[in-house]
Amino acid sequence: MEGSQEQEDDSFTNVSLADDSEHISEVQDSRVEKIRSIMMNADMDAVEAENQVELEEKTRLINQVLELQHTLEDLSARVDAVKEENLKLKSENQVLGQYIENLMSASSVFQTTDTKSKRKIIASCYIK
Secondary structure (H helix, E strand, O other), X not given: OHHHHHHHHHHOOOOOOOOOHHHHHHHHHHHHHHHHHHHHHHHHHHHHHXXXXXXXXXXXXXXXXXXXXXXXXXXXXXXXXXXXXXXXXXXXXXXXXXXXXXXXXXXXXXXXXXHHHHHHHHHHHHHO
């Protein structure tokens, strides 16, 4: 029983009835200050945790924006390269088209003929 009495003495502040009201008020004030301190620390921890979450979200968003900027830069470079290739191919097509026209005009097979010469050719085919 004495062991349990000692535990009770350690966990509670014993105030005798003979103490004056000033001492009781000091004890109550110190308890109120401890509670306020605990509450302020809890509030500060909550604010710090909230700030940490906001900071992580901002960091995530910044990284996402940077990644999207790099993707946009890559796509813009690809579009420029495709435009350049397209212009080069158009130029090559024009050169090839002109070359083909020159070959066709130089060849007798592709010469345009009037209807009289066509008749002669057709007629000569049937005569033989």
